[in-house]
Amino acid sequence: MTRQRQASSRIAVSSRLAPAAIGPYSQALKVGNMLFCSGQIAIDPTTQSLIDGGVVDQTHCILDTIGALLKAASMGYEHVVHCRICLTDINDYAQVNEAYSNYFDDQPPCRETMQVSALPRGAAIAISCTAVA
Numbered sequence: 001m002t003r004q005r006q007a008s009s010r011i012a013v014s015s016r017l018a019p020a021a022i023g024p025y026s027q028a029l030k031v032g033n034m035l036f037c038s039g040q041i042a043i044d045p046t047t048q049s050l051i052d053g054g055v056v057d058q059t060h061c062i063l064d065t066i067g068a069l070l071k072a073a074s075m076g077y078e079h080v081v082h083c084r085i086c087l088t089d090i091n092d093y094a095q096v097n098e099a100y101s102n103y104f105d106d107q108p109p110c111r112e113t114m115q116v117s118a119l120p121r122g123a124a125i126a127i128s129c130t131a132v133a
Contacts, residue, residue: 017068019043022120028069035073035131039086040065041123055092055124059099062127067103070131079131080109086126090115096125 013028013035021027021038028037042051042058043065051061070076085096093113101108109129119126 013069013073015068015072017045018065018072019045019048022048028073030073033133035070035075035079035133037066037069037129037131039084039126039128041120041126043121050121050123054095055087055089056095056099058123058125059096059127060102062125063100063103066127066129073131073133075131075133077103078105079133080104080129081132083109083111083127083129085111085113086116086119087113088116088119088124092124 009032011030012026013030015027018027018040022043025038028035030036040062042053042061043049044051044061045065051057053061066080067077070079085100087093087096090113096113116126
């Protein structure tokens with residue numbers, strides 16, 4: 001019985017302003033008052049292609065996508081409690097921080113940032129997050 005209740009409280013969240021999933025996963029899942037956003041790369045939702053531009057442009061694109069998913073779940077950036085950032089070049093850390101800081105107030109979410117060897121479609125950055133209403 002508990003398993004059935006848990007399954008019924010899982011709601012897939014999506015937005016036309018976010019790119020379609022490029023694999024077998026949901027853009028986001030809402031479970032109770034929590035939203036789990038899958039890792040996003042800078043894909044243009046219209047063309048489904050990686051956007052032109054460097055890591056700063058990609059960061060803005062990803063955080064705009066996350067914003068669309070938050071809005072679809074009746075949430076905002078203030079609800080984000082944790083982000084995970086994957087960079088293909090850790091030397092981009094300062095540039096990402098500058099762009100990232102435009103989306104969060106004086107109490108930004110907890111975060112971890114790591115360098116990875118590669119990301120899908122040659123992206124320079126991927127971001128996932130968890131939000132709580």
